[in-house]
Amino acid sequence: MKVYISADIEGTTGITHWDEAEKPHATYPEFRERMTDEVVAACEGAIEAGATEILIKDAHDSGRNIIAGRLPDCAKLIRGWSGHPFSMVQELDASFDALLFVGYHSKAGSDDNPLAHTLRLRVAHLAINGEIASEFQIYSYAAALVKVPGIFLSGDAGICADARKLVPAIVTVPVSRGIGPSTLSIAPSLALKEIREGASRALRGNHAACHIELPKHFTLEIKFTTPVDAYRASWYPGATLTEPRVVRFLSTDYFEVLRAIKFMA
Structure with a gap:
């Protein structure tokens, strides 16, 4: 089984402030570690379910956050940005069985995460066919172009709800919710356990139920x-x-x- 993981940081457990997501700040290393831990947990769940190949896109900011030395032998990591329009799912193609989203966050304009945004902070919101879209939706649609289902997502409660609205059969793991500029999060150890179990369950489930029918226009x-x-x-x-x-x-x-x-x- 060949699995793709797209990983972001603003939906990792406990993250609350932009300082924690940006390399120059002293609090960034803690959340770089947490992002890595959650990706590794998803890998472990995927391997448990039968994955033999895993491709990971480091999809936050510089694209150089995940600590590569912690990844399993069957994993490959894309660092940096090629400039291809697939962006957060770069190199995804029809050879993959499933797509997993780890550490994803709510869309711009949402109050579900203090770090809610879509792509860049200069975007107040981005809409597709009249509906405000998240990064999850943008790249789930990209995956649909190559017929790969997005079957799992971890992140804040808001993006988990949006994901289930778009793909009712998707497995989600909400790790936090925003309350104004604050967050209420589960324990990181519990998040890792639930991400590992959720990724495994999603990959053992009915992938076809997560396929998206793209609009015609x-x-x-x-x-x-x-x-x-x-x-x-x-x-x-x-x-x-x-x-x-x-x-x-x-x-x-x-x-x-x-x-x-x-x-x-």
Whole structure:
């Protein structure tokens, strides 16, 4: 069994402030360790369920957070960013049996995580077909392009709820919830146990139930925090400035939506 893991940091257990997610700060190493621990737990669950190959994308900020020396022998790690529109699921293709999301977070504009955002902080929100989208949705749709189901997600309670709304059969592990600028989290040791068990259960389950049917047409709207960023993005081919801070892009091809997101957001 061949498994892909996309890992972020803002949905790891206990993370509460941007300092904890950024390399220059003294509190970052603790959450780098926690991100690594949660990825390793997902790997252990996957191996228990029969995975023989695991590809991991370090999908936070620099793409250089996970401590590679802790990964199992059957795992490979993508560090940094190639610039490909698949971005957080770079190198995902039809050869994979399943996709797992670890450490994911709520979308921009949500109050479910003090670190809620979508892609970059200059994006106030990103909508697909009129619905505010999360990074989970953006890259679940990318996985659907190559017919790979997203079957597991760990992160804050808000993104877990969004994931179940989009993919009712997905296995989720909520590790925290936001309360204003604070968080209420489970113990890290319990999170590792539940991530390990959840990943194993998801991979032993019915993957077909997690397949997504892509819409036939896409309306992408990106609302920026400033009109300056919106004006700049409006020069992307096919993009239209519909409000001072809003850019719209239409397509019937989701890969073109991903390409637009890559260059505009």
